Amino acid sequence: DTGVSQNPRHKITKRGQNVTFRCDPISEHNRLYWYRQTLGQGPEFLTYFQNEAQLEKSRLLSDRFSAERPKGSFSTLEIQRTEQGDSAMYLCASSFSGQVIYFGEGSWLTVV
Amino acid sequence: GESVGLHLPTLSVQEGDNSIINCAYSNSASDYFIWYKQESGKGPQFIIDIRSNMDKRQGQRVTVLLNKTVKHLSLQIAATQPGDSAVYFCAEIYTGANSKLTFGKGITLSVRP
Numbered sequence: 140d141t142g143v144s145q146n147p148r149h150k151i152t153k154r155g156q157n158v159t160f161r162c163d164p165i166s167e168h169n170r171l172y173w174y175r176q177t178l179g180q181g182p183e184f185l186t187y188f189q190n191e192a193q194l195e196k197s198r199l200l201s202d203r204f205s206a207e208r209p210k211g212s213f214s215t216l217e218i219q220r221t222e223q224g225d226s227a228m229y230l231c232a233s234s235f236s237g238q239v240i241y242f243g244e245g246s247w248l249t250v251v
Numbered sequence: 252g253e254s255v256g257l258h259l260p261t262l263s264v265q266e267g268d269n270s271i272i273n274c275a276y277s278n279s280a281s282d283y284f285i286w287y288k289q290e291s292g293k294g295p296q297f298i299i300d301i302r303s304n305m306d307k308r309q310g311q312r313v314t315v316l317l318n319k320t321v322k323h324l325s326l327q328i329a330a331t332q333p334g335d336s337a338v339y340f341c342a343e344i345y346t347g348a349n350s351k352l353t354f355g356k357g358i359t360l361s362v363r364p
Contacts, residue, residue: 143294172352181340181354182295195351230294237346240285242294 141165143243145231151249152221159217160246164233171214172240173206174230175199182230182242188214189236221250261359270328274341274355279322281343285352286315286326289338298326298339328360336362 144163152158164171170189174182185204186196190211200206203221208214218225228247234240264270276284282303287295301308301315301324308315314327324341341355 145294181357184351184353187351232352237283239297239300240342240344240352241297242287244294 143231143233143241145229145243145246147246148244149247149249151251154223154250155220157217157219158221158248159215160229160231160248162214162216162231162233162243164212164214164231165241168233168235168241169211170234170236170240171208172232172234173214173216174232174242176228176230176245177226185216185229218248221248223250226250261361263361263363264331265363266331266333268331270326270331270335270360272326272328272339272341272358272360274324274326276322276324276341276343276355278343278345278353279319280345280347281353283344283346284315284317284324285342285344286313286324287340287342287354288335289340289357291337295340331360331362333362333364336360 146161172187173185175185176182184197185200186206188208191208203219206216226249228245230242230245232240232242285300286298288298289295299310299313299315301317306317312329316325338357338359340357342352344352
């Protein structure tokens with residue numbers, strides 16, 4: 140499978156716990172994006188990497204959120220001290236400069 | 252076929268009819284546009300794209316039209332099938348700067364058998 144891969148697909152966590160999501164982009168894609176989507180809404184941009192450099196972060200990305208792409212390949216999105224408002228689907232996407240942006244199937248987070 | 256702006260949440264069409272989904276984009280500098288289809292519980296799936304140097308692009312059963320003068324994008328689906336039922340999003344991006352893809356509100360397409 141050469142698509143964007145996200146793990147885990149579903150995560151239920153207690154409020155206050157930390158969670159981490161992983162994204163493996165399509166091979167050789169230099170750009171990687173994180174989006175968040177809640178029910179009935181379109182995806183909202185969180186952050187984006189070109190290779191290992193994080194080029195832009197949305198104001199939606201509070202200090203409890205951190206994303207890394209250490210070797211310019213896979214990326215992780217960590218949420219610390221989760222809150223109920225963090226419940227959403229977290230989408231990862233990748234592209235090769237200026238080309239089609241492909242999305243993964245998303246990681247569902249439920250904070251209870 | 253029927254057409255509706257993205258301010259209406261649902262478009263219902265008869266199987267076999269043509270569907271037209273419209274989108275008004277916001278940034279006049281945007282130069283690349285993508286239509287995505289999203290089924291329940293899944294990530295957005297690429298359908299078709301168009302760059303600003305074109306006004307029409309055709310795929311298999313789908314056509315995208317771009318009118319830069321009025322910042323309008325449309326997706327036409329020919330011979331709509333039950334498998335086309337999903338939420339459709341248009342997305343825009345200005346590739347000359349930080350390449351952030353911005354999504355429209357989305358519309359639900361419901362195909363009646």
